[in-house]
Amino acid sequence: MESTQVVIIGGGATGAGILWDLARRGIPALLLEQADIANGATGRCHGLLHSGGRYVVKDQETARDCLAENRIVKAIAPNCVEDTGGLFVQLPGDDPAFFERWWSAAQAAGIPSRRLSADEARALEPNLAENILGAFTCPDAHVDVFRLVLANIEAAVSRGAQFRSYCQVTAIDAAGGRVRSVSYRNTRTGEEHTVACEMVVNAAGGWAQRVAALAQVSVPVCCDKGTLLVLNHRLASRVVNRCRVPGDADILVPAGPVCLLGTSSMVVPGPDGLTASGEEIQSLLQLGGLMVPSLAEARILRTFSGVRALYAPPSSAAGGRGASRSFALLDHEELDGVAGLLSIVGGKLTTYRRMAEATVDCIAAKLGVQVPCATQTTPLRPVLSRAVRRRAERLLARPVVDKLECRRGVEAASVVAAIEAQPELAELVCECEMVTRAEIEFVLGSAARLPAETIADVGRRTRLGFGPCQGTYCGYKTMLAGYQTHRWSSEQAAREFTDYLGERWKGQSFLHEGKQLEQLDLSRELYGEAPCAGAEREAADAK
Amino acid sequence: MQSNRFDAIVMGAGLSGLTAAAVAAAQSRRVALVAIGAGAFVLDAGCVSANEARQLSAQPDFEDAIAFICKATAAAGCALDADLRSPRRIPSLLGGFEGVSLAPRGVWKAAYSAGARTAIAGFGGMSGFDAEFLAERLNNHARAHGLAPVYTAKIVALPSDLGTPLTTLRIANRFDRDAGFRAALASALREAATGFDRVLLPSVLGLHSTDGQLAGFEREVGCGLGELATLPPCIPGLRVYNRLLAALRGRGVEVFEGYPADLLEIADGVCTGLRIASPGRGLLLHADAVVLATESGSRALLSEFTGSCDERQHPLSPSGAPIARNLFAALLPQAAESKPDGHAGQILAGYRAAVCACAERGEYAAR
Numbered sequence: 027m028e029s030t031q032v033v034i035i036g037g038g039a040t041g042a043g044i045l046w047d048l049a050r051r052g053i054p055a056l057l058l059e060q061a062d063i064a065n066g067a068t069g070r071c072h073g074l075l076h077s078g079g080r081y082v083v084k085d086q087e088t089a090r091d092c093l094a095e096n097r098i099v100k101a102i103a104p105n106c107v108e109d110t111g112g113l114f115v116q117l118p119g120d121d122p123a124f125f126e127r128w129w130s131a132a133q134a135a136g137i138p139s140r141r142l143s144a145d146e147a148r149a150l151e152p153n154l155a156e157n158i159l160g161a162f163t164c165p166d167a168h169v170d171v172f173r174l175v176l177a178n179i180e181a182a183v184s185r186g187a188q189f190r191s192y193c194q195v196t197a198i199d200a201a202g203g204r205v206r207s208v209s210y211r212n213t214r215t216g217e218e219h220t221v222a223c224e225m226v227v228n229a230a231g232g233w234a235q236r237v238a239a240l241a242q243v244s245v246p247v248c249c250d251k252g253t254l255l256v257l258n259h260r261l262a263s264r265v266v267n268r269c270r271v272p273g274d275a276d277i278l279v280p281a282g283p284v285c286l287l288g289t290s291s292m293v294v295p296g297p298d299g300l301t302a303s304g305e306e307i308q309s310l311l312q313l314g315g316l317m318v319p320s321l322a323e324a325r326i327l328r329t330f331s332g333v334r335a336l337y338a339p340p341s342s343a344a345g346g347r348g349a350s351r352s353f354a355l356l357d358h359e360e361l362d363g364v365a366g367l368l369s370i371v372g373g374k375l376t377t378y379r380r381m382a383e384a385t386v387d388c389i390a391a392k393l394g395v396q397v398p399c400a401t402q403t404t405p406l407r408p409v410l411s412r413a414v415r416r417r418a419e420r421l422l423a424r425p426v427v428d429k430l431e432c433r434r435g436v437e438a439a440s441v442v443a444a445i446e447a448q449p450e451l452a453e454l455v456c457e458c459e460m461v462t463r464a465e466i467e468f469v470l471g472s473a474a475r476l477p478a479e480t481i482a483d484v485g486r487r488t489r490l491g492f493g494p495c496q497g498t499y500c501g502y503k504t505m506l507a508g509y510q511t512h513r514w515s516s517e518q519a520a521r522e523f524t525d526y527l528g529e530r531w532k533g534q535s536f537l538h539e540g541k542q543l544e545q546l547d548l549s550r551e552l553y554g555e556a557p558c559a560g561a562e563r564e565a566a567d568a569k
Numbered sequence: 570m571q572s573n574r575f576d577a578i579v580m581g582a583g584l585s586g587l588t589a590a591a592v593a594a595a596q597s598r599r600v601a602l603v604a605i606g607a608g609a610f611v612l613d614a615g616c617v618s619a620n621e622a623r624q625l626s627a628q629p630d631f632e633d634a635i636a637f638i639c640k641a642t643a644a645a646g647c648a649l650d651a652d653l654r655s656p657r658r659i660p661s662l663l664g665g666f667e668g669v670s671l672a673p674r675g676v677w678k679a680a681y682s683a684g685a686r687t688a689i690a691g692f693g694g695m696s697g698f699d700a701e702f703l704a705e706r707l708n709n710h711a712r713a714h715g716l717a718p719v720y721t722a723k724i725v726a727l728p729s730d731l732g733t734p735l736t737t738l739r740i741a742n743r744f745d746r747d748a749g750f751r752a753a754l755a756s757a758l759r760e761a762a763t764g765f766d767r768v769l770l771p772s773v774l775g776l777h778s779t780d781g782q783l784a785g786f787e788r789e790v791g792c793g794l795g796e797l798a799t800l801p802p803c804i805p806g807l808r809v810y811n812r813l814l815a816a817l818r819g820r821g822v823e824v825f826e827g828y829p830a831d832l833l834e835i836a837d838g839v840c841t842g843l844r845i846a847s848p849g850r851g852l853l854l855h856a857d858a859v860v861l862a863t864e865s866g867s868r869a870l871l872s873e874f875t876g877s878c879d880e881r882q883h884p885l886s887p888s889g890a891p892i893a894r895n896l897f898a899a900l901l902p903q904a905a906e907s908k909p910d911g912h913a914g915q916i917l918a919g920y921r922a923a924v925c926a927c928a929e930r931g932e933y934a935a936r
Contacts, residue, residue: 450694453734499697499800502662506699516705520663544609548801551613551911552662 029222030056030188032389033208035195035237036229037061038068039171039375042178043382043401044227045189049182050404051390051397056221057187058210060194062483063175063476066231066297068375069486070332072254072279072286074265075099075107075167076376079114079139080272082131083124088352089135092376096165099174099379103406105432106174110280112166112265113147116159117316120270128269129162139164153261153318166265168281171375172486173433176476177406180435183475192479193219198226198241198367205241205366214479225389228369232297232335238369243362245369248338251331252289253302255310258325258494258542260285261318268317275313283458283493284327287314300331307536325542327494328533337372353381355388366392407435414439421445421452426460433488434465440473441465455507456500458493466490466507481505481526494542496530498549527553575601575823575856577926578843580830581863583608584912585899585919587813588634589860591641592923594820601854602817602824603845605866607810610912614676614772614798615649615806617913619656619668625913626653628901634920635671635913645816646779647809650677657681660769662798664706666714671913673805674780679769679795681707683716688723689797690761690770696734697800698771700724723761723768728753740773741804755789767793772804777811825852833859833870833896840893858926862899862919877902882922897922 032048034041037059048055059065077096078089100107116125132139140163147161148154154161179189190210196218197209209220228245230237238245260280268276279286290306307329315321337354353373358364368388373381383399390397410431418427418438422445430438444464445452451464469478469487478484481497481504490504491497505523508514514522527549537543575598579590582604590602625631635651642649651671657680658666666681689707691700700722708718729750731739743750762768774783774796787794796805818824825845832844832851840859844851861867861884867874873886877900883891884898899918 450733450735453696502800503697506697506702509702510699516664516702517709519702520706523663548609548612551609552801554661554663554665554667 027207027220027222030054031223031393032056032225032227033058033221033223034227034229035208036066036231036233037063037175037179037189037191038066038229038231039064039175039178039378040068040231040370040373040381040385041227041229042175042182043378044229044370044385045182045187046178046406047379047382047386047399047401048389049185049187050400051386051395053386053389053393053395055182055187056223057179057182057189058193058195058208059189059191060213060233062191062479063179063486064172066233067332067334068171068175068231068378070254070330071171071252071375072277072288073169073171073281074277074279074376075169076374077112077164077166078135078137079112079128079132079162079164079166080267080277082135082137083127083271085352086131086135088374089131089137091352091380092374093135093137093165095377095380096167098402099169099376100167102379102401102404103169103174103177105407105435106170106177108168108170108280108282110166110168110264112164112267113142113151114162114164114267114269115147115154115317116161116269117155118157118159120268122159124271125160125269132162132164137164151262151264151266153320154266155317155319158317162269164267166267168265168279169375170281170489172489174378176487177435180475181406189476191476191483195237195240198237200241200364200367203363203365205364223366225366225368225392227385227389228367229385231371232333234335234369234371238358241358241364241367243358243364243367245356245371246338246340247371248336249294249297249333250336251292251294251300251333253306253310253329253331254286254288255307255314255329256327256492257285257287257321258327259283261320261324266317273313275310276317278314278318282489287311287321294333297333297335300333302329302331302536304536325494325540326537327492327542328496328530329536330533335371353377353384355381355384357388410436410438414442417446418442421449422462426454426462429460430462430465434468437468437474441468444468455503456488456490456493458495459489461488461490461500463503463507466504467511470504470508470511470513481508481522482529491526491530494545496534496545496549497526498530498545498552501526501530524553573852573854575599575854577601577858577860577923578603578854578856579860579862579923580843580866581608581861581899582606582810582814582824583862584610584915585922586860586862587810587817588638588641588916588919589862589899589923589926590817590822591813592637592920593860593927594817594822595637595641596927598927600817600822601856602814602822603830603843603854604814604824604826605829607807608915610915611806611810612801612803613806614659614803615673615809615912616659616667616669616676617651617671617911617916619670621911621913622653622656622670625917628917630921630924631913631917634917637920638916639671641816642809642813643780645812646781647812648674648780649809650674660703660707660797662800664703665710666707673796673809675772675774675783675794675796675805676798678793679797681711681716681719682767683719685719685766685793686721686764687719688721688761688765688768690723690725690758690768692727692735692740692771693724694733694735695740695771696736698737698797703797721765725757725761728757737771737773737799737804738802741776744773744775745777751786752789755786758790758794762790762792765792767795769795769797771799772796774804776804776807778808779812825854829866830870835893835896838891838893840896858895858897859893860897860899860919860922860926862922864900867898876900882925895926897926
């Protein structure tokens with residue numbers, strides 16, 4: 027039987043951070059993820075690297091944690107962060123006392139901030155509503171969640187850790203009160219495996235309760251759904267927060283060429299099968315429009331929903347926004363008599379590294395490892411050499427090189443070499459995110475530390491398909507790249523594409539009018555009304 | 570001002586607008602066509618699916634409209650071919666077959682043919698097209714439908730270096746302007762066709778070529794040629810647009826290209842003019858009848874437009890009354906509830922709107 031020391035379940039920011047911290051301390055580990063990186067809450071949030079401002083009035087401790095981690099993440103993962111800065115904007119009708127409380131609380135927490143008049147704020151962000159009363163600055167930033175998870179896992183893999191996507195845990199053997207092994211099934215191939223281990227970390231977020239049940243223990247998690255809208259322009263160049271008690275649709279985050287508005291908040295039974303209702307979307311738009319009126323004319327590219335998996339011990343009655351944003355590390359040896367099993371739940375994207383540190387401190391103590399945490403000072407990846415950068419600039423436009431360097435880091439050298447050998451690979455397959463065919467082939471190939479299995483995986487590694495075409499053109503070309511590099515047979519390639527397209531269409535199914543609907547209609551016209559249903563029909567016909 | 574007076578103004582140059590303009594021109598009306606660009610039909614292969622044709626078959630005038638556009642495009646040298654009784658199996662982008670009732674001639678000729686040994690020509694390094702992928706998939710689909718697999722991929726080296734990325738547009742542009750390139754391409758395809766009855770290739774055979782020129786090219790290759798759908802823009806659709814616009818100009822239609830209309834003058838239930846937002850100052854056009862053949866454009870100009878029309882194609886206000894008695898919309902009656910129409914719906918709607926509009930006087934008719 028294969029064996030390792032620690033098995034982590036869940037490939038979100040927390041699991042990825044734990045894998046990296048373990049690798050950094052020299053503890054062998056394997057991360058099992060049921061889908062692909064950042065499939066749960068991590069991949070379905072704003073990508074807001076909090077400065078702490080959001081929580082500072084209610085919860086100084088969380089705010090201080092956020093601020094400290096905000097600074098660390100900016101330092102260790104500069105390629106994942108766009109340091110946009112942020113504003114807390116006061117709208118007429120919102121409690122002026124809260125606005126003043128925010129200022130004194132921010133001072134107390136040490137959040138660097140400046141008070142701006144309405145005119146000053148609108149000079150910085152011309153799309154803000156004309157009737158705003160004022161604003162505070164803060165060091166909020168946008169973090170590319172997929173890139174952050176990828177950077178953590180890649181750094182860990184470089185130090186010998188292992189990552190497996192599309193591996194769903196089916197059993198945790200904890201006979202005799204101690205975890206011994208984890209069994210999992212590859213959902214793409216159907217293969218089943220078991221890996222022996224000394225410890226298991228449940229970092230499954232919204233699925234944490236389900237994973238815990240495999241070891242006959244309970245992890246009380248409350249799933250709070252949030253829906254976000256992706257708009258086709260950067261309507262603000264900084265994070266825009268509404269300065270009031272946190273509520274719906276009061277954060278707008280610029281993310282690359284688009285921006286994200288959210289969220290709603292409602293308690294749901296679980297993390298699967300989430301949908302956004304028409305009223306939910308209308309309500310988000312209406313509320314967001316109070317801060318940035320031009321939202322009304324913006325084109326919504328898609329919507330998506332995720333769950334915040336909040337720690338909800340039986341003693342606390344508050345759910346949703348009332349629940350604590352801090353995390354909990356549960357040692358099931360103490361709680362349930364199952365030695366070697368830990369669950370890490372709750373918390374925030376911004377504090378993922380702190381959560382990983384706490385978890386690995388606990389693991390290290392149990393395993394008798396003396397090495398202290400060093401993730402707060404270790405850059406996640408080395409810098410691309412000047413020489414490679416210069417070679418890239420001879421082949422590609424500078425903005426393309428910048429994006430390539432941000433995404434691939436030192437791996438960019440392989441992409442550059444491929445284009446040198448075969449110039450047509452310089453073709454920009456995704457024009458929104460400037461992804462070359464060479465990069466797509468690299469990401470699909472075995473040389474990548476985390477090879478992509480599906481077209482959506484390629485999207486998470488490159489942001490391909492995140493723009494207005496929603497994969498209609500670039501997804502098709504990626505399918506062909508997968509076929510041409512012998513990654514997929516023709517039949518599998520077509521299946522990968524129709525699955526991918528079906529998912530992209532789902533995110534646009536709410537559309538009733540406007541330019542994005544025309545884009546969606548074109549996609550349907552090109553590939554048929556329902557590619558997935560069509561494929562199923564064909565399969566049935568074939569039988 | 571006389572030069573700005575018309576019998577009919579058609580706003581929009583998608584399939585419905587082009588059809589409407591062609592109908593009016595065929596009745597010797599003096600027509601203005603306001604075009605801010607080609608319609609969406611130039612983005613896909615410009616086909617009408619058998620499904621859509623079946624859904625519309627009960628609509629009055631449907632067969633007349635299809636027959637009209639086929640004749641008009643053939644006269645313009647870029648035929649749309651149709652057979653409403655027996656649809657053809659046309660290869661799709663994903664290497665399946667789609668039942669198609671109408672298509673640009675080059676695409677129509679790419680239909681599955683059981684007895685024909687068929688080569689699929691691909692060009693090395695071409696973006697968004699893979700002959701091997703298509704041949705494999707089409708053969709699999711043929712087998713699944715109990716048909717003979719007839720496809721073989723042949724990779725053809727293009728006769729000159731066209732640069733990267735190698736797109737359909739790049740090749741089509743070269744095809745239009747370079748006789749040497751055409752000759753060399755014909756010879757490369759002739760070689761690929763050895764042992765085959767016909768060759769299918771990605772749609773690249775020129776943005777302006779006429780059916781006659783393409784027939785000549787086919788003779789040079791020495792076997793039948795068919796064009797395959799590609800990612801947008803799709804060349805056969807663009808070719809139809811270009812040739813049809815040229816033919817309309819030849820019949821005296823004045824085309825106002827590039828600037829949108831920004832005002833419809835309506836007084837006492839009569840539309841008296843349409844203003845084009847040309848640079849500097851607006852250009853006011855007058856006509857006995859105005860045909861709106863662009864849905865989004867119509868909504869922008871008519872605040873009270875509900876998106877539906879009566880049986881005479883008059884757009885209706887919320888009260889259910891026509892907005893103006895000489896204003897016509899290229900819409901089908903059910904369009905308000907169902908999803909936007911496909912190409913056949915656009916042809917039919919444009920045809921109907923123009924027939925209604927031509928029932929107006931027509932005193933400026935160019936005789």
